[in-house]
Amino acid sequence: GDSVIQMQGQVTLSENDFLFINCTYSTTGYPTLFWYVQYSGEGPQLLLQVTTANNKGSSRGFEATYDKGTTSFHLQKTSVQEIDSAVYYCAMSRNNNNRIFFGDGTQLVVKP
């Protein structure tokens, strides 16, 4: 069945560190892949979205590449800041009634 796997429950970094959050997915065909970010006390919001395999999405300094070969969509940022502290959700959709399947989320804590 459809699933999204995020193995890292929490990542703790210092400002200006490099960020890498793992995400792998399982489905048939070519899904659209997303990263959503949820700041404390708010609902999730779209960070970036990639529809085409091998393409890269980027937003606010974050990047993710749609790798169909390894079925991965890892999130990266060269230099994190304290304001990046949030929960990051990897997600995918096969346009099945516009449903999106979310991973369990990764809590990012950035220390000043």
Add this chain to the structure above:
Amino acid sequence: EAAVTQSPRSKVAVTGGKVTLSCHQTNNHDYMYWYRQDTGHGLRLIHYSYVADSTEKGDIPDGYKASRPSQENFSLILELASLSQTAVYFCASTRTGGIAEQFFGPGTRLTVL
């Protein structure tokens, strides 16, 4: 700008009581969703709807009902609240056609005692 609002923002309910969570969107979107968020489980889909007066079951519908009286409004109903339904609930909406971004409300924190 897209807007999804939820009420109440926080609620304490007693076991066995009835709880209704409300969601209102001004996006003119056809699709609306109810998710439950628990630590370690991410966002799980409870019910969704793609047209007024019709609802569909998501992945964890047991113990929940949904109502979509109009395009703008979508409610989640717990007829007999239980301790295990303590969680944060999010409503979201999205447009029809293609794979589109879901817009989320701010969430409702429900505590069942």
